[in-house]
Amino acid sequence: MSDDRQPRRQRPLPRTPVALSVLSLLNERAMHPYEMRSLMRERRHDRAFRIRESSVYDTVARLAERGFIEPVEVNREGRRPERTVYAITESGRDELLVWLWDLASEPAAEYPAFAAPLMFIYSLGRDRVIAALQQRAARLEAEISSSDAFRRAYLADQPDFPRIFGIEDEYAQAMRQAELAWVRSVVKELRDGTFHWPTTDELKQAGFLN
Numbered sequence: 001m002s003d004d005r006q007p008r009r010q011r012p013l014p015r016t017p018v019a020l021s022v023l024s025l026l027n028e029r030a031m032h033p034y035e036m037r038s039l040m041r042e043r044r045h046d047r048a049f050r051i052r053e054s055s056v057y058d059t060v061a062r063l064a065e066r067g068f069i070e071p072v073e074v075n076r077e078g079r080r081p082e083r084t085v086y087a088i089t090e091s092g093r094d095e096l097l098v099w100l101w102d103l104a105s106e107p108a109a110e111y112p113a114f115a116a117p118l119m120f121i122y123s124l125g126r127d128r129v130i131a132a133l134q135q136r137a138a139r140l141e142a143e144i145s146s147s148d149a150f151r152r153a154y155l156a157d158q159p160d161f162p163r164i165f166g167i168e169d170e171y172a173q174a175m176r177q178a179e180l181a182w183v184r185s186v187v188k189e190l191r192d193g194t195f196h197w198p199t200t201d202e203l204k205q206a207g208f209l210n
Helices: 017-028 033-042 053-065 090-105 115-119 126-157 163-192 200-205
Strands: 069-075 083-088
Touching (some): 017 053, 017 069, 017 090, 033 053, 033 083, 053 069, 083 090, 126 163
Antiparallel strands (some): 069 083
16 A cells, blocks of 8 residues: 655754754764753853753754754763763754854844834933943943953963854954944034934924924
């Protein structure tokens, strides 16, 4: 008898930061979830997402259920509970590479938290906007200085640390520096008048306020 059942379709990859981390670690070698979580902390993946034990184990279960990773070994050390070692599958590796390519090559529509208050910042009034932006600039300066100090100390302790594994920090620092430069320029323009602050009457006459 011929089998006319439809082939089972693979469920889509859960595209979350934890899933990206799990697949990337397993692309290096097979390991169990506890080791994955330890490496995430060691490599400071918490800079990109919150590392919860439950989310790591749930993500591993979902990836295994969908066929992107598979259990390859169960071991036990002493009286510790059994630990299942997982390995990435070919479909998992293919999905990981496609996903990384998409993330790296296509600018995403992001919604930075700073954009929302900027949309409505007119309500603060010119003087308070200047004060708020000056405070933001000071905090950005502190973050930049702290990040630079941490990076110098880390590289002094780990001089052979591959730059590629810290490239996300370079990106974050570049974004902070760009934001700081923009904030400073806006403050300067508001102060010297080159950034015109319209009156409410001007905005009403132009139809921007009711």
